[in-house]
Amino acid sequence: MxxxxxxxxxxxxxxxxxxxxxxxxxxxxxxxxxxxxxxxxxxxxxxxxxxxxxxxxxxxxxxxxxxxxxxxxxxxxxxxxxxxxxxxxxxxxxxxxxxxxxxxxxxxxxxxxLLNNNPRRANKLVDGKVTEVNVDDLQVGDTVLIKPAGQVPVDGTLIKGESSFDQSSLTGESVPVNRKPGDDLMSGSINGDTAVEMKVTKLAKDSEYQSIVALVKSAxxxxxxxxxxxxxxxxxxxxxxxxxxxxxxxxxxxxxxxxxxxxxxxxxxxxxxxxxxxxxxxxSSMSRHHIIVKSGPTLEKLSRAKTFAFDKTGTLTQNKLEVNEIVPAEGFNKKEIQSLAASVEQQSSHIIATSLVESTPKEAIQAVTDLKEITAQGVEGLVDGKLVKVGKLSFVAPEHDKINVGATAIYISIDGKFAGYATFKDQIRPETKETIAKLRRQGAEQIMMLTGDHKNVAEQIAQEAGINDSEVRAS
Structure with a gap:
C-alpha cells in the first residue's frame, strides 16, 4: 500500500x-x-x-x-x-x-x-582464473571476461577477441557495432556471440550506464x-x-x-x-517512452524551447531496417543473390540478417549446410552446393576494390566470386513527420537531426521527416 x-x-x-x-x-x-x-x-x-x-x-x-x-x-x-x-x-x-x-x-x-538492468556482477580475470565480483569492487586496470550475451559491467577497452555489441539501450542505435582490440566498450552494452576480454578504464560509479542511472535519480x-x-x-x-x-x-x-x-x-x-x-x-509518461528528463525545471523549460535536436536511429526511425537496394555484380541477378544470401542468414539473430530474411519470399529461402559464423566478419555456408559468403567486403571478397555505397550494406560472394551487395535503410516512425510538423506549428525555430550515419542516408531520412538538409548533422 x-x-x-x-x-x-x-x-x-x-x-x-x-x-x-x-x-x-x-x-x-x-x-x-x-x-x-x-x-x-x-x-x-x-x-x-x-x-x-x-x-x-x-x-x-x-x-x-x-x-x-x-x-x-x-x-x-x-x-x-x-x-x-x-x-x-x-x-x-x-x-x-x-x-x-x-x-x-x-x-x-x-x-x-532502469536500476534492475544496472550491471551488478563482473567476471574478473586474475592469473587466468575467473572470479565473480561486485562491479563496485573493480579497479582501473583490472581485466574482465565478458561472456557471450553478457553485459559490459563498466567502461573499458577491449584487449582480446572481436565481437559485436548491442548498444541500443544507451545510444538508440539498432544496429550492433563491431568492436576489436583497442576499441572502447560502454557499460550496459550487450556482447554478441563471442567471449572477449576488456581492461577497466573507469570505476563503476563513473561509467556510462551508472551515469544515466544517476541522472534519473537526480531528476x-x-x-x-x-x-x-x-x-x-x-x-x-x-x-x-x-x-x-x-x-x-x-x-x-x-x-x-x-x-x-x-x-x-x-x-x-x-x-x-x-x-x-x-x-x-x-x-512518468516520458520515462515509459524512454525519454530521460534531467530535472523538474528542465521539463518546465521545455515549453519555451525553440531549438530541438533529435538522434536519427531509434528516435526518428524505428529500431529495424528494411532492404533498400540489391545490386548484383556482372553475371548475377538480384533474385539469385538475395535468395542465397537470405538462406545463409536465416539462422542469424543480427538485425541486418533478420531484415534480409523478412524481405525475402519464403519459397526463395533454401536449406543451408556447413554454416559458419565468423565474429564481426560475416557468415558462410553451402546452399545448393554453392559456397555463399555474406558480410564485410574484406571477408567475402578481400581482393575486390572498395565500394562506396554510402549506406549500411552487406556484401555477397558465391563460390569465391563477388556477386553483389545489398543496402539497408532505416524505417521512419509513422508519427515522426506529424511530430516535426507539430513542433514547427508550436514555434520551434530549428529542428536538427544528429546521426553518425552517411550524409546522403541522413538527408534522405530528413526529407521524409520534414527536416531541412541544412539542419542535418551527419558524420
Whole structure:
C-alpha cells in the first residue's frame, strides 16, 4: 500500500459508516453527538494535527505553505458541527495525497526498471582464473571476461577477441557495432556471440550506464519550480483568505458559520494537488517512452524551447531496417543473390540478417549446410552446393576494390566470386513527420537531426521527416 493511501481508505470507510448511521440507523448519538460526527471528528483532528506538525517543521526551515488554510477549514467545519463538510475536505486532501503517491510510484517503477538492468556482477580475470565480483569492487586496470550475451559491467577497452555489441539501450542505435582490440566498450552494452576480454578504464560509479542511472535519480530528487508555486503565494493567499473570512463573519453578525464557509472555499487541496501530479505524471509518461528528463525545471523549460535536436536511429526511425537496394555484380541477378544470401542468414539473430530474411519470399529461402559464423566478419555456408559468403567486403571478397555505397550494406560472394551487395535503410516512425510538423506549428525555430550515419542516408531520412538538409548533422 502506498504511503498515504490508507488515509483515503479510512476516510471513505468513515463516510460509508456515517451514511449508514445517519440515514439508515436513525442517527444514533453518544452524549448528544451523532456517532458519525464523532468518528469523522476523531480522524479530522488526527489529520489536522499531522498537517500542523509538518507545517511547523516547514516554517522552521523558512518555508510557509498553504496547508494552514486546510487545517483551518477542517477545524472550523468541525467546530460548527458540519462534519460532512469536514469529511469532504478530508476526502479531497487524502485523495490528492494518494493520487500524488500513485503518480510518484509509477515514475519510480520506471526508475526501478532502469536500476534492475544496472550491471551488478563482473567476471574478473586474475592469473587466468575467473572470479565473480561486485562491479563496485573493480579497479582501473583490472581485466574482465565478458561472456557471450553478457553485459559490459563498466567502461573499458577491449584487449582480446572481436565481437559485436548491442548498444541500443544507451545510444538508440539498432544496429550492433563491431568492436576489436583497442576499441572502447560502454557499460550496459550487450556482447554478441563471442567471449572477449576488456581492461577497466573507469570505476563503476563513473561509467556510462551508472551515469544515466544517476541522472534519473537526480531528476526524481529535484522538484520543479512550478511545484513550489502554490507555496510561493502562500502568505498573501492565506492573509487575503483570512481577511475575507473575518469580513464575511462580521457582515453576518459575527456568525462563525460564514467564516467556516469561506475557509472551505479557500481550501487549497486542488492547488496543492494539480502541479505535483502533472509534473510526476509527465515525467512518468516520458520515462515509459524512454525519454530521460534531467530535472523538474528542465521539463518546465521545455515549453519555451525553440531549438530541438533529435538522434536519427531509434528516435526518428524505428529500431529495424528494411532492404533498400540489391545490386548484383556482372553475371548475377538480384533474385539469385538475395535468395542465397537470405538462406545463409536465416539462422542469424543480427538485425541486418533478420531484415534480409523478412524481405525475402519464403519459397526463395533454401536449406543451408556447413554454416559458419565468423565474429564481426560475416557468415558462410553451402546452399545448393554453392559456397555463399555474406558480410564485410574484406571477408567475402578481400581482393575486390572498395565500394562506396554510402549506406549500411552487406556484401555477397558465391563460390569465391563477388556477386553483389545489398543496402539497408532505416524505417521512419509513422508519427515522426506529424511530430516535426507539430513542433514547427508550436514555434520551434530549428529542428536538427544528429546521426553518425552517411550524409546522403541522413538527408534522405530528413526529407521524409520534414527536416531541412541544412539542419542535418551527419558524420
Amino acid at each position: 502506498l504511503k498515504n493511501q490508507w488515509k483515503l481508505y479510512v476516510v471513505i470507510l468513515l463516510g460509508i459508516i456515517g451514511v449508514i448511521l445517519d440515514f439508515l440507523c436513525g442517527k444514533p448519538t453518544i452524549a448528544n453527538l451523532p456517532i458519525a460526527e464523532i468518528l469523522i471528528d476523531i480522524f479530522g483532528i488526527y489529520q489536522a494535527i499531522t498537517m500542523a506538525i509538518e507545517m511547523i517543521g516547514d516554517i522552521r526551515k523558512g518555508r510557509w505553505g498553504v496547508d494552514i488554510l486546510a487545517i483551518i477549514a477542517i477545524a472550523s467545519t468541525m467546530a460548527i458541527g458540519d462534519y460532512w463538510a469536514a469529511w469532504m475536505i478530508l476526502v479531497m486532501f487524502t485523495g490528492g495525497e494518494s493520487l500524488e503517491d500513485y503518480a510518484t510510484s509509477q515514475a519510480d517503477k520506471e526508475l526501478r526498471s 526524481e530528487a529535484q522538484p520543479a519550480k512550478f511545484v513550489k508555486m502554490a507555496d510561493r503565494y502562500a502568505v498573501p493567499f492565506t492573509i487575503v483568505s483570512l481577511i475575507i473570512g473575518f469580513v464575511a463573519m462580521a457582515m453576518g453578525g459575527w456568525n462563525f458559520t460564514r467564516f467556516a464557509e469561506v475557509m472551505v472555499v479557500a481550501s487549497p487541496c486542488p492547488l496543492l494537488i494539480a502541479a505535483p501530479v502533472a509534473l510526476v505524471s509527465g515525467m
